Amino acid sequence: MLAKVYVTLKEGVLDPQGSAIQHSVELMGIEGNSAIRQGKYFEIAFNEDVSREEASSTAERIAKDVLANPVIEDYRVELVTSK
Amino acid sequence: MLAKVYVTLKEGVLDPQGSAIQHSVELMGIEGNSAIRQGKYFEIAFNEDVSREEASSTAERIAKDVLANPVIEDYRVELVTSK
Numbered sequence: 001m002l003a004k005v006y007v008t009l010k011e012g013v014l015d016p017q018g019s020a021i022q023h024s025v026e027l028m029g030i031e032g033n034s035a036i037r038q039g040k041y042f043e044i045a046f047n048e049d050v051s052r053e054e055a056s057s058t059a060e061r062i063a064k065d066v067l068a069n070p071v072i073e074d075y076r077v078e079l080v081t082s083k
Numbered sequence: 084m085l086a087k088v089y090v091t092l093k094e095g096v097l098d099p100q101g102s103a104i105q106h107s108v109e110l111m112g113i114e115g116n117s118a119i120r121q122g123k124y125f126e127i128a129f130n131e132d133v134s135r136e137e138a139s140s141t142a143e144r145i146a147k148d149v150l151a152n153p154v155i156e157d158y159r160v161e162l163v164t165s166k
Contacts, residue, residue, distance in 0.1 A: 003116075006124055021125075025145055032133040032141050033086075039124035041089055042104075050115040058115050062108055 001046040003059035004078045007068045008039035042067055055079060084129040086142035087161045090151045091122035125150055138162060 009015050018037040025033065044062060046055045059077045068075040092098050101120040108116065127145060129138045142160045151158040 008124070008126070018125075021149060025149060028148070030141060030145060032137055033127050033129050033145070035128040036145075037126045037128075039126065041091070041122035041124040042101075043091070043120045043122065044116050045118040045120075046116050054115055058113060062113060062116070062119075065111070066104060066108060 001048075001050060001052065001055045002080050003044040003046065003055060004080065005042040005044065005059065005063045005067055006039060006076045006078070007042070007063070007073050008075075009037060010072055010074055013072045040067070052079065084131075084133060084135065084138045085163050086127040086129065086138060087163065088125040088127065088142065088146045088150055089122060089159045089161070090125070090146070090156050091158075092120060093155055093157055096155045123150070135162065 015037050018035070021038065022033075022036040025036065042063075044059050046058070050058070056077070056079055059079065063075045063077050064070065098120050101118070104121065105116070105119040108119065125146075127142050129141070133141070139160070139162055142162070146158045146160050147153065
């Protein structure tokens with residue numbers, strides 16, 4: 001069982017790293033895109049004997065308490081059976 | 084049109100940041116997960132007048148040339164019509 005956690009900045013929170021990437025892309029002459037925002041992505045691998053419910057609640061807890069800062073970031077947890 | 088780009092370390096590449104998170108999680112007494120790996124996540128917003136094909140090739144180029152290091156990282160591009 002694998003949990004995929006996506007952490008993104010909330011709407012309205014400034015993203016200087018994303019802006020810097022967008023600026024680089026423009027300097028390279030690539031056109032058509034208007035904005036790039038950076039987020040984080042995590043894969044949590046669970047032991048074989050962990051049930052789907054346990055994995056879901058554990059992944060949710062890890063995302064909330066460790067991976068994301070709920071003040072400025074949103075997170076989304078997705079469970080997949082195999083890698 | 085929005086492109087989502089997922090960048091992950093290739094199998095076998097050491098991930099000290101992921102290991103540090105895993106260690107913290109263990110110290111917090113959370114059990115059942117065996118490994119955490121960290122990756123990156125980007126959202127590229129395209130202008131309205133850009134076709135799906137253009138968006139796809141531009142996102143692919145940005146991912147390959149700017150966002151990922153192909154020596155140690157894999158990337159995956161996903162196009163979504165609305166946010």
